[in-house]
Amino acid sequence: MNQFNWDSSFLVDFDLKTGKSETAESSKRTLSQMKDMYHDVQAAEEILKNEDPVIYEWHELGCPERAGDLAFGTTILYPGKVGSEYFMTKGHFHTILETAEVYYMLDGEGFMVMENPEGDTIEMPLKKGEVVYVPRRYAHRTVNTGDKPLRTFYVFGADAGHDYGTIETKGYHKMIVDEDGKPAVVDNPNWK
Ligand SMILES: O=P(O)(O)OC[C@H]1O[C@](O)(CO)[C@@H](O)[C@@H]1O
Numbered sequence: 001m002n003q004f005n006w007d008s009s010f011l012v013d014f015d016l017k018t019g020k021s022e023t024a025e026s027s028k029r030t031l032s033q034m035k036d037m038y039h040d041v042q043a044a045e046e047i048l049k050n051e052d053p054v055i056y057e058w059h060e061l062g063c064p065e066r067a068g069d070l071a072f073g074t075t076i077l078y079p080g081k082v083g084s085e086y087f088m089t090k091g092h093f094h095t096i097l098e099t100a101e102v103y104y105m106l107d108g109e110g111f112m113v114m115e116n117p118e119g120d121t122i123e124m125p126l127k128k129g130e131v132v133y134v135p136r137r138y139a140h141r142t143v144n145t146g147d148k149p150l151r152t153f154y155v156f157g158a159d160a161g162h163d164y165g166t167i168e169t170k171g172y173h174k175m176i177v178d179e180d181g182k183p184a185v186v187d188n189p190n191w192k
């Protein structure tokens with residue numbers, strides 16, 4: 001695990017082009033760890049017959065989950081599709097719901113797909129050089145609709161916590177799928 005002293009100051013390197021760090025370790029999410037998040041589970045299982053691709057990896061620096069600290073790092077979401085659905089992060093609510101998050105797009109293109117507990121949704125197109133603000137109370141998921149990695153730098157309140165359970169049970173309200181070669185926002189038929 002990364003050893004940074006969060007009660008002092010420290011420097012950490014992130015390559016501005018790749019989002020990768022030489023000093024910080026990265027966590028990875030492969031398809032087998034999130035296949036049921038995709039609408040077309042059969043397509044996921046088809047891919048898994050031959051490989052278990054890394055869908056994304058992220059650098060988190062082991063920030064203690066303390067009020068007032070800021071957790072930050074980079075996420076690299078690779079290009080690809082499961083059936084017609086683009087590669088995406090699992091997505092989560094913050095356990096402390098009223099915690100916002102900021103993502104700076106280092107490279108690539110895609111969407112930030114957000115929804116609140118009332119089912120209101122925001123699908124924000126993302127491209128290099130933009131900062132997207134994820135408001136309090138909104139679950140958030142990044143989706144890569146391009147043909148190269150979507151690289152982001154993120155910051156959020158360190159005590160936020162990650163609630164995956166709600167999304168794993170209810171599903172996500174909207175999906176981003178390829179329709180005739182272009183990204184389209186569609187309702188998830190399984191969303192409850
Ligand atoms: O937790 P998820 O939705 O799998 O996303 C991976 C990581 O990306 C972040 O949302 C930052 O982009 C982290 O907070 C999170 O752990």
Ligand SMILES: [Fe+2]
Pocket residue numbers: 092094101140156
């Ligand atoms: Fe988050």
